[in-house]
Amino acid sequence: MTKRVLSIGECMVELSQAGQGLLRKGFAGDTFNTAWYLRAVLSQDWQVDYLTALGDDPLSEELLAFMQKAGIGTGPIRRIPGKTPGLYLISLKDGERTFSYWRDTSAARQLADDADHLRKAIESADVLYFSGITLAILTPHAADTLLSELRRAKAVGKHVIFDPNIRPRLWNDRQRMLETITAGAAASTIVLPSFDDEETHFGDANVAKTIERYQAAGVQRVVVKNGSQGATVAEGSQRTFVPAVPPEKLVDTTSAGDSFNGGFIGRLLDGTPSAEAAAHGAAVASVVIAHHGALIEPALLPS
Numbered sequence: 590m591t592k593r594v595l596s597i598g599e600c601m602v603e604l605s606q607a608g609q610g611l612l613r614k615g616f617a618g619d620t621f622n623t624a625w626y627l628r629a630v631l632s633q634d635w636q637v638d639y640l641t642a643l644g645d646d647p648l649s650e651e652l653l654a655f656m657q658k659a660g661i662g663t664g665p666i667r668r669i670p671g672k673t674p675g676l677y678l679i680s681l682k683d684g685e686r687t688f689s690y691w692r693d694t695s696a697a698r699q700l701a702d703d704a705d706h707l708r709k710a711i712e713s714a715d716v717l718y719f720s721g722i723t724l725a726i727l728t729p730h731a732a733d734t735l736l737s738e739l740r741r742a743k744a745v746g747k748h749v750i751f752d753p754n755i756r757p758r759l760w761n762d763r764q765r766m767l768e769t770i771t772a773g774a775a776a777s778t779i780v781l782p783s784f785d786d787e788e789t790h791f792g793d794a795n796v797a798k799t800i801e802r803y804q805a806a807g808v809q810r811v812v813v814k815n816g817s818q819g820a821t822v823a824e825g826s827q828r829t830f831v832p833a834v835p836p837e838k839l840v841d842t843t844s845a846g847d848s849f850n851g852g853f854i855g856r857l858l859d860g861t862p863s864a865e866a867a868a869h870g871a872a873v874a875s876v877v878i879a880h881h882g883a884l885i886e887p888a889l890l891p892s
Contacts, residue, residue: 593716595716598726603616603679604676605841623854624661626855628661711739716749719773721751736773739773766790780811783816784799796821817833820833843883850870852874
């Protein structure tokens with residue numbers, strides 16, 4: 590029987606530099622990026638579905654077709670007449686990226702507004718994945734609705750996986766941001782934080798403090814990503830350091846963490862021990878950041 594992963598969030602229109610003043614159009618977004626790499630890594634015993642909301646415009650239709658072509662299930666997606674996807678532009682300097690966004694009226698902000706639709710989608714999945722960005726784009730009421738459903742999923746034994754992905758510009762209140770991120774972790778069984786975010790926004794002095802804080806929230810497994818300094822996998826009192834894999838050439842760090850997550854989760858769900866799964870995540874991220882854009886062809890990824 591096919592098992593199902595449901596990734597929840599926003600996929601946007603991506604504009605990236607194509608040289609000579611031209612821009613390249615693509616589609617990406619943190620939880621969709623992870624779904625993309627999950628689909629590339631996971632065995633065919635698993636179905637990878639995506640839950641968002643899209644409009645009825647040509648770009649929404651194109652985005653839907655793009656997901657389907659990638660082998661990602663679109664059945665859970667809400668369609669909202671008159672709405673459109675969000676859009677962002679990547680600017681690069683020395684391999685580091687900055688983003689400009691146009692997403693205030695995107696359809697994805699309503700992905701959790703239909704509570705019955707949300708519950709059915711979550712109940713049909715075996716594993717749930719979401720991020721701090723997923724929570725940030727929702728109204729407080731919709732975020733609470735999503736977290737309530739994820740707590741229910743955790744309570745019945747499902748894997749609920751969370752990347753805090755802290756983006757303060759998406760939040761209008763810092764305290765609410767920190768409280769909601771903590772609530773997201775408490776609803777989860779696995780948390781995949783990036784240490785630079787945790788240090789900046791929660792004031793963690795070191796990776797150990799990040800692990801302790803999330804374990805105190807009830808998280809069973811914490812994997813702290815720390816860029817070129819590697820990752821630390823924590824399960825109970827056990828800590829395992831996993832070194833980063835240097836890229837052949839640093840081209841674009843877009844989707845570094847998302848692709849790590851996809852590589853890690855994919856291997857983990859297929860039965861690989863956590864540290865080995867994290868090592869595969871590091872290998873996937875190393876290849877991704879040696880290419881332009883958030884998504885690269887699956888054939889380029891390490892086996």
